[in-house]
Amino acid sequence: MAREASPSRKIVTTAVAWAIGLAIFFPVLWTILTSFKTEAEAIASPPSFLLFDWTLENYAEVQERSNYLRHFWNSVVISIGSTLLGLVVGVPAAWAMAFAPSKNTKGVLMWMLSTKMLPPVGVLVPIYLLFRDGGLLDTRIGLVMVLLLVNLPIIIWMLYTYFKEIPADILEAARMDGAMLRAEILYVLTPMALPGIASTMLLNVILAWNEAFWTLNLTAAKAAPLTAFIASYSSPEGLFYAKLSAASTMAIAPILVLGWFSQKQLVRGLTFGAVK
């Protein structure tokens, strides 16, 4: 809005907005707080909000009991691995579609998107059986492959919309200046598209980190990333609220931070450029 709101109105808006914002954020906040409580305090009635003995023991214990770091590392490998591979395959494809379009380009793009709309249960059984027979069940490489394929359409689509914004005549200028294809992509296109490539990467790391269909169905103990590891808390013998909270906090913290940086890209990426 171009105009200044009246001060009283601004104060009311501030109060309402903060109240709603905190309410929406509360489950996350509560999880973080609980992670610093003892198990007894975590289920105490009435619950204490800030006045409890802050402790870090849950974090130590989660690591000790369940080898948390291994699952964390699985998540890192799977999300970053699938994203990097996605870029290796996606950058050339998006380049081709943005700068050397043919009559079929639009059709190909739409078809790629349509694969994203294939519900995963539609291919669950064969993928499961193929993985079982190929020894890929519960391996990181298997998950990297699946998440690469799942997110490839989004990667290509996002890169395409970013590349489209680069004026074609700058690439043509490079050609006139004696650059062959490799130099054109390396010295001109990539540096110019770097912000777009970085956003694409960020969003896809987030999506892969939080993916919870294939990671749950294709892993057991060994290659389980954090999504699957956390799910194993769903039927604990006793209830471990504080430890669950500590594990959850560690699982979501990195992505919360990345996510806050990538709000704008999120809109663009997840709406396939339909809303900018």
Next chain:
Amino acid sequence: MGRIALKGLSKNFNDVEVIPPLDLEIADGEFVVFVGPSGCGKSTLLRLIAGLEDASGGNIEIDGQDATNTPPAKRRLAMVFQSYALYPHMTVRKNIAFPLKMAGASRDEIDRKVQAAAASLNLTDYLDRRPGQLSGGQRQRVAIGRAIVREPVAFLFDEPLSNLDAALRVNMRLEISELHQSLKTTMVYVTHDQVEAMTMADKIVVLNAGRIEQVGAPLELYRHPRNLFVAGFIGSPRMNFVNGAGAAAYGAQTVGVRPEHLRVSTQQDEGAWRGRVGVSEHLGSDTFVHVHVDGVGAMNARIGGEMGVGYGDDVWLSPDPDKLHRFDADGMAL
């Protein structure tokens, strides 16, 4: 060397023929201007020469070598784009150095040539800036600097001045002409502005709907336009055309006479066109009067200096018989 020959060159975009087959010779060291209304295929023709578009038919020869299928990077041509197309992520220095880097020049050579180019284009103080921090005129110079350092066999310009304001445009026009005088390299220059064409060209190629209407030196086109299109396009203000009885008196379907070749008189004059003065445009050195002539329409005439005619006055216009252009029913000059 920079001899370019187009032989039966043509271009279709999805079955639409934008350039019908055409032939053209560009001699070494020549400054050739492609001029024509917008959408007539000037850029397309230039991009065909550059190799940025594939020819649909015919050949392009550069220095006698067939270059039709040579990629743009290997044609040894340099191009200055309408949008300048500078690399936004590189400094001015890196922009100018880029073609040299692509050619694998040594560090020393790159430094030397970039410095020399920057000095000659008044860019020395800006070498470490990015294109985004430069004015339009400076960007234009960087684009030219980038083109000259690689010492191409020919320069291609696609409406390089159309994004500049009027005063700057005149300056850059002179600078490019001077550049041509000093380098003596072939230049192919595209514009829709016939003033640029007239002032800069050794040879003008007038294009219309992808066809070459006429090729010639500026004054040749001015004096002897081959047809109505060239007559109307070259010269400013535009040539006046008269059809019907007025033209029949001269034994033509249409006659054309430039504003500077009309004599304006306040006395009745036998055989002259009689009309009423409308708007007068005073430019100081000249005055252009718009005269409404009964049965012919609006005509524009130049009066040297001042002359006491005002709105609504009756005047008589008589053409200089030596400078009259006569056209037949097909619009060809007689």
Next chain:
Amino acid sequence: MATAHSRMTARLMISPAVIMLLGWMIVPLSMTLYFSFLRYNLLMPGMEEWIGFTNYEYFLTDPAFFEALGNTLALVGGVLAITVIGGVGLALLLDQPFFGQGVVRILVIAPFFVMPTVSALVWKNMFFHPVNGLFAHAAKGMGMQPFDFLAHAPLLSIILIVAWQWLPFATLILLTAMQSLDSEQQEAAEMDGAGPLSRFIYIVMPHLARAITVVILIQTIFLLSIFAEILVTTNGGPGYASTNIAYLVYAQSLLQFDVGGGSAGGIVAVVLANIVAIFLMRMIGKSLEP
């Protein structure tokens, strides 16, 4: 635009992506289709035989299917209703000037970045739990009997969890769209005598229409396949009370090892998703035009 040379290169550069996605789509999908016509149970290897449409008959006439279909629709519809209405409201609010806009925005979008298993477990244990959950504490504090959400209202509970996760997405997109609304247009309407309500109805809503459609279509794609939240909270129960199609297919194929029946269910899910997808592709296809 491009030369034959660059077009050839282009084809070369695009083919790895196309081949991979083709493989990802064609191979497993045709296997699913094939399995769906077989009697194929992982517990009885070597007994596979062609049984035509029997699996489809069983799957489509199973009362569980109807319950799951109903649940799927309720889940999608419920979450859409909450997130779209809530999203418009929040976007309107966050678009106003107030102190700490950036921070509140961050608070509001946070749930979207919480992985589904975490949000499901946090809600299940720390909020919905009939003994130790915060809602139970609150009920006891007010002298009421705690309510066992996941036992007595499993579907509604899951709808709440999923809506909490997706509300930020809707808000963010609608806010982005709202910020692109020309403020001069609003001022012109104000000059014409339009009050806040008529400005909202005649100017803001039509401007948001496209963004709302995008939100609905994209969320629908994801919501049709909700899985982790169900697995972690209720396992589809009690009975089939919180089973959706995706979970039903999973249960049939990987819990009961009935590959044939599960595959038939998978194909049904694909068909359902396609119906939605067609609308989505139309939408996006239009926005592709320059």
